[in-house]
Amino acid sequence: MGRSPCCEKTHTNKGAWTKEEDQLLINYIRTHGEGCWRSLPQAAGLLRCGKSCRLRWINYLRPDLKRGNFTEEEDKVIIKLHGVLGNKWSLIAGRLPGRTDNEIKNYWNTHIKRKLISNGINPQSHRPITSTSTATPATIKTCLDFTNSSPQPSKVTTSSIISPTKNIFIPTTYNYSSSVDDTKCNSSTTEESPSPPPPSEKNAAPALDLELSIGLPFQSKCTKSTSFNYSSSSSKSLFDFLRPPTTDAAAKPVSAAAVVAQAMCPCKWQLGLQKGQLCNNCQPFVGLYRYIAN
DNA sequence: AAGGTCTGCAACCGCAGGTAG
DNA sequence: CCTACCTGCGGTTGCAGACCT
Incomplete structure (x- = not known):
């Protein structure tokens, strides 16, 4: 039996994130914390796959990220x-x-x-x-x-x-x-x-x-x-x-x-x-x- | 100024590890 | 032990802006 897809591909957005999507994700994680990425998109009202949410949060939205050039x-x-x-x-x-x-x-x-x-x-x-x-x-x-x-x-x-x-x-x-x-x-x-x-x-x-x-x-x-x-x-x-x-x-x-x-x-x-x-x-x-x- | 090329980076994809049932 | 699922990782891609001719 093949592996099920990580999310429903047909109803998810792909590509660059909008400010609105970012805000939804930030608001949701601020309220509920990280975890359960699979169910997060639906709970947060995002048309994204959980993987995509996780990546966006970890690589871009996390508040402790350091910005700017590498020293x-x-x-x-x-x-x-x-x-x-x-x-x-x-x-x-x-x-x-x-x-x-x-x-x-x-x-x-x-x-x-x-x-x-x-x-x-x-x-x-x-x-x-x-x-x-x-x-x-x-x-x-x-x-x-x-x-x-x-x-x-x-x-x-x-x-x-x-x-x-x-x-x-x-x-x-x-x-x-x-x-x-x-x-x-x-x-x-x-x-x-x-x-x-x-x-x-x-x-x-x-x-x-x-x-x-x-x-x-x-x-x-x-x-x-x-x-x-x-x-x-x-x-x-x-x-x-x-x-x-x-x-x-x-x-x-x-x-x-x-x-x-x-x-x-x-x-x-x-x-x-x-x-x-x-x-x-x-x-x-x-x-x-x-x-x-x- | 316009078109082509290069560069940097955000995001995607597929796979592997861990684990619950 | 097996299977299915979730999460995380590393490789790769595609696009936007910068740079060059």
């Missing part, structure tokens, strides 16, 4: 998480309060992807486009123009981890400094770069060091040996929250999946909620746990 920091977070999670837009969106998966997906496809390509980075694999498939540890000069700060070439070290979703290469260190002049960009090379001078404070990526080192690939079963190695960077790292409690970490190696899943929950470190509480942003990471653990 550089959001760019970095998206790129970093995409390297780890792949096209798991909902998971990435869970790390960016006020942004939707659809918005991030569109932004990736229209902006970041192009930016990475122009800088010689394969947006899917996060590898240099012209590098050989059997990458050996090396330092690759790239020109990721994210900060427009100094012309100092950025580097990507190629020690890699394997994505839990697929065997994609993930450079474990991105330093998002920029090259103002693209002609100086020596992207897509695998040559050993001369050791760049250590970045001064003012040249470092502002406020956010995305450096992440993970010792072992994610495995289908997170064994006791699957633990994280963290970079010794003293600066505040985006992934600092991945660190297990320092006192117990040495004695009790933490399951990679557990650490990530727990740490990814932004409630406890960002939203001021108590441990164990789950906000809306956290919900996707319940899935992440399953996703990594599998």
Whole structure:
């Protein structure tokens, strides 16, 4: 037996939403809350399919949505998480309060992807486009123009981890400094770069060091040996929250999946909620746990 | 100014996971 | 365990506005 359609196609509107429809949807959800999307259209007096209502609400009408351009920091977070999670837009969106998966997906496809390509980075694999498939540890000069700060070439070290979703290469260190002049960009090379001078404070990526080192690939079963190695960077790292409690970490190696899943929950470190509480942003990471653990 | 092309984004579609009966 | 249904996700499409020639 075939699957029944999600709604009655013949009596539903399609295409762009009108202001009146938006208002009906907003009024209904304000009164009754979210949920039961299937019955919502009829109850709200909308000639729309429930799916369409849900999409409209989540991607456009929700009051907590952030409007406007993505910030550089959001760019970095998206790129970093995409390297780890792949096209798991909902998971990435869970790390960016006020942004939707659809918005991030569109932004990736229209902006970041192009930016990475122009800088010689394969947006899917996060590898240099012209590098050989059997990458050996090396330092690759790239020109990721994210900060427009100094012309100092950025580097990507190629020690890699394997994505839990697929065997994609993930450079474990991105330093998002920029090259103002693209002609100086020596992207897509695998040559050993001369050791760049250590970045001064003012040249470092502002406020956010995305450096992440993970010792072992994610495995289908997170064994006791699957633990994280963290970079010794003293600066505040985006992934600092991945660190297990320092006192117990040495004695009790933490399951990679557990650490990530727990740490990814932004409630406890960002939203001021108590441990164990789950906000809306956290919900996707319940899935992440399953996703990594599998 | 007009027509063509490009870009960004809202919305749709199909599928998969979860779950109630 | 099976089936049907609901919800959510990711890929894709289509359109409107911007930009170019």
